[in-house]
Amino acid sequence: RNAGDYIFYTDWAWTSFVVFSIAQSTMLAVGAVYYLLFTGVPGTATYYATIMTIYTWVAKGAWFALGYPYDFVAVPVWIPSAMLLDLTYWATRRNKHMLILVGGTLVGLSLPLFNMINLLLVRDPLQIAFQYPRPTLPPYMTPIEPQVGKFYNSPVALGSGASAVLTVPIAALGAKLNTWTYRWMAALNSSTL
Numbered sequence: 289r290n291a292g293d294y295i296f297y298t299d300w301a302w303t304s305f306v307v308f309s310i311a312q313s314t315m316l317a318v319g320a321v322y323y324l325l326f327t328g329v330p331g332t333a334t335y336y337a338t339i340m341t342i343y344t345w346v347a348k349g350a351w352f353a354l355g356y357p358y359d360f361v362a363v364p365v366w367i368p369s370a371m372l373l374d375l376t377y378w379a380t381r382r383n384k385h386m387l388i389l390v391g392g393t394l395v396g397l398s399l400p401l402f403n404m405i406n407l408l409l410v411r412d413p414l415q416i417a418f419q420y421p422r423p424t425l426p427p428y429m430t431p432i433e434p435q436v437g438k439f440y441n442s443p444v445a446l447g448s449g450a451s452a453v454l455t456v457p458i459a460a461l462g463a464k465l466n467t468w469t470y471r472w473m474a475a476l477n478s479s480t481l
Contacts, residue, residue, distance in 0.1 A: 302443045305407050309400035309447030312364045314458040316340070317395050320373050321387060321462030326469065330378035337370030357419070362406035369399040388459045396455030400447035407443070 319340070320333035341363060348361040376391035377383075 301407065301410060305400075305403070305443045306447045306450070308364070309403060309443075310451050310454055312366065312403070313369070313396045313399040313451040313455045316366050316369060316399065317373075317392055317455045317459040318462040318465070320370050320395075321391070321459045322465050322469075324373065324377055324387065325384060325463055325466045328382060330374045330382075333370040333373040333377070334367060337366035340364075340366050357411065359410045362403075362410060364399075365402035365405060366399070368402050369395045372398055384463055388463055389456060392456035392459030393452050395459070396452035397448050400444050400451055403447075404444050 316337060320336045323336050324330070324332045326332075344361075344363045348358075348363055351361045352358050372394040373387070373391045376394060377387045380386035380390070
């Protein structure tokens with residue numbers, strides 16, 4: 289039984305790593321680009337990532353209080369990727385399009401790499417299998433075995449590749465949301481005059 293639980297938790301760790309790599313890199317890009325272009329100050333992305341990190345610490349504490357293992361929730365390593373975003377904006381002399389293309393790509397490529405630290409530090413799936421047996425799930429809830437072997441057995445390569453592609457349009461969305469915010473502010477100001 290525990291061999292099956294080990295496979296379940298290994299697959300769960302790898303699959304969730306890829307899914308969360310994509311989710312976290314896009315989430316960082318849209319928010320950081322939005323605030324970075326709103327202020328126009330390099331360093332804003334790092335500030336945003338720091339706030340997100342603190343929020344995640346609070347969430348981790350909440351999960352732990354509910355009785356989950358302490359390393360069940362891994363705090364994402366957002367700050368170094370946000371620093372690359374700030375560096376891109378600063379180095380390209382506040383060029384919005386380079387921020388989207390280069391900065392977005394760097395976030396997508398780097399965040400899974402930095403988050404690999406989390407994957408290495410999370411408790412061994414075999415240990416988890418013995419302490420927390422795999423939940424008995426109905427057939428329609430059973431996870432599909434991920435075909436990780438096709439990607440050279442590397443969730444980081446898969447996460448980085450997918451994130452690098454998806455983070456650029458999401459960074460562009462952050463920039464576009466900025467435009468809408470200015471229009472909304474202008475409309476609000478003109479209506480109150």
